Amino acid sequence: MPRDKTAAAYRVHIETFGCQMNEYDTELVRALLKAEGFALTDDRERADVVLMNTCAIRENAHNKVYGHLADLKAIKRQRSLVVGVLGCMAQNLKKELMETESIVDVLVGPDSYRRLPDLIAQAIEAQEQGLAHKGIAVDLSEYETYEDILPERAEGVNAWIAVMRGCDNFCTFCVVPYTRGRERSRDPQGIIREAEHLAAHGYKQVTLLGQNVNSYRYEDWDFARLITAVAEIPGIERVRFTSPHPKDFPPALLDAVAGHPNICKHIHLPLQSGNDRILQMMNRTYTCKEYLDLVDDIRRRRSDIALTTDIICGFCTETEEEFLDTYLTMQEVGYHAAFIFKYSERKNTIAARKYPDDVPDTVKSDRVTRLVELQKAISLEKNREMIGRTVPVLVEGDAKKSSAQWMGRTDSNITVVWEKRGSSARPGDLVPMTISRVSATTLFGEERPPS
Ligand code: SF4
Numbered sequence: 001m002p003r004d005k006t007a008a009a010y011r012v013h014i015e016t017f018g019c020q021m022n023e024y025d026t027e028l029v030r031a032l033l034k035a036e037g038f039a040l041t042d043d044r045e046r047a048d049v050v051l052m053n054t055c056a057i058r059e060n061a062h063n064k065v066y067g068h069l070a071d072l073k074a075i076k077r078q079r080s081l082v083v084g085v086l087g088c089m090a091q092n093l094k095k096e097l098m099e100t101e102s103i104v105d106v107l108v109g110p111d112s113y114r115r116l117p118d119l120i121a122q123a124i125e126a127q128e129q130g131l132a133h134k135g136i137a138v139d140l141s142e143y144e145t146y147e148d149i150l151p152e153r154a155e156g157v158n159a160w161i162a163v164m165r166g167c168d169n170f171c172t173f174c175v176v177p178y179t180r181g182r183e184r185s186r187d188p189q190g191i192i193r194e195a196e197h198l199a200a201h202g203y204k205q206v207t208l209l210g211q212n213v214n215s216y217r218y219e220d221w222d223f224a225r226l227i228t229a230v231a232e233i234p235g236i237e238r239v240r241f242t243s244p245h246p247k248d249f250p251p252a253l254l255d256a257v258a259g260h261p262n263i264c265k266h267i268h269l270p271l272q273s274g275n276d277r278i279l280q281m282m283n284r285t286y287t288c289k290e291y292l293d294l295v296d297d298i299r300r301r302r303s304d305i306a307l308t309t310d311i312i313c314g315f316c317t318e319t320e321e322e323f324l325d326t327y328l329t330m331q332e333v334g335y336h337a338a339f340i341f342k343y344s345e346r347k348n349t350i351a352a353r354k355y356p357d358d359v360p361d362t363v364k365s366d367r368v369t370r371l372v373e374l375q376k377a378i379s380l381e382k383n384r385e386m387i388g389r390t391v392p393v394l395v396e397g398d399a400k401k402s403s404a405q406w407m408g409r410t411d412s413n414i415t416v417v418w419e420k421r422g423s424s425a426r427p428g429d430l431v432p433m434t435i436s437r438v439s440a441t442t443l444f445g446e447e448r449p450p451s
Contacts, residue, residue: 018055027151199235274329314364
């Protein structure tokens with residue numbers, strides 16, 4: 001940092017791409033920068049430092065980051081600006097980014113955020129002296145959980161708590177084990193203290209996060225015990241969790257979800273493919289039958305638990321028949337919603353090294369379209385069953401399309417929209433809502449007056 005200036009003289013703007021874990025990591029980074037005195041700004045045009053917290057899961061996310069880098073290049077031609085790339089792309093593409101993207105000054109992977117304030121200060125100093133400088137921190141850690149850092153959260157109804165980091169599963173298509181390292185879980189007492197702090201500050205919903213959240217283990221604590229302990233904290237109205245792996249659902253966890261009133265009746269259960277050969281190539285460690293048995297187990301406990309999923313279309317060598325197995329499995333399960341993606345080869349993954357990415361892009365796109373159409377029809381049918389029912393909805397804030405409407409979510413995580421006129425609801429309230437009409441993605445309701 002130049003001697004005549006402090007960190008407070010520099011405004012940092014952070015853009016976040018990808019999953020909730022990245023949103024959470026941005027909150028950690030904000031806390032780390034604030035503790036070192038940097039000013040934070042939402043306005044990129046006025047920023048002295050722009051950081052991009054990136055995602056390496058899909059091609060689309062990569063392309064967005066490269067697009068933003070091109071914009072920043074234009075800004076950097078006109079004035080001084082420090083540009084940093086954080087997160088999974090920084091970890092996975094360090095060499096390429098440093099060599100081909102001349103405007104990147106700082107590159108920091110997900111386990112090295114503690115070094116970020118120093119690297120930014122060095123980059124600012126070098127830039128003000130007209131020196132070429134690149135700061136890199138991409139070491140993976142077996143221990144880093146940022147346990148002692150209280151994230152700088154945006155105000156709202158929901159707060160995320162990362163309970164574990166990393167992944168040991170090595171699904172062959174996935175880059176996460178290489179960008180985020182081995183699994184490690186946080187001390188449950190620290191998590192409980194954080195959740196108590198959130199409840200005391202008015203957050204009504206807590207979402208427990210991890211790349212493989214239900215493999216959480218710390219001494220004799222497992223995920224079922226942890227989520228129950230969090231749900232029992234006074235003031236926490238709802239607890240959610242994401243993203244789980246189907247292999248880690250012991251009966252105690254299903255009992256916790258089914259039996260505890262504060263744990264939301266929604267399980268995200270990534271299927272990825274409904275064909276055993278493809279599942280094996282993906283190293284998902286379950287067969288389609290084992291997955292369907294788990295679905296039966298869940299529904300035997302409570303038929304109202306909503307299931308959602310992730311699907312990859314056109315994984316290496318997937319045939320039309322194998323794709324149809326996925327189609328039929330989706331029909332059989334009847335998910336409330338599904339995130340459906342084309343397979344995109346990720347550098348450094350097992351699939352990239354071992355298998356040909358040989359399904360033509362047009363075939364992948366066609367398969368995605370067919371599954372999206374199927375899912376739309378299923379979601380619409382499920383939502384229609386809600387018409388006339390009254391359900392508790394947690395108010396989150398203004399609806400996306402109109403500030404004259406509220407938006408909230410049901411326990412099963414379905415979006416509900418209703419008119420503000422005549423409503424005394426506030427974000428964070430749980431209100432009874434009678435559903436009057438639906439689309440495939442949204443329920444529209446009317447607030448039931450208190451009796
Ligand atoms: S479980 Fe599989 S898909 Fe999920 S983060 Fe780990 S390797 Fe990636």
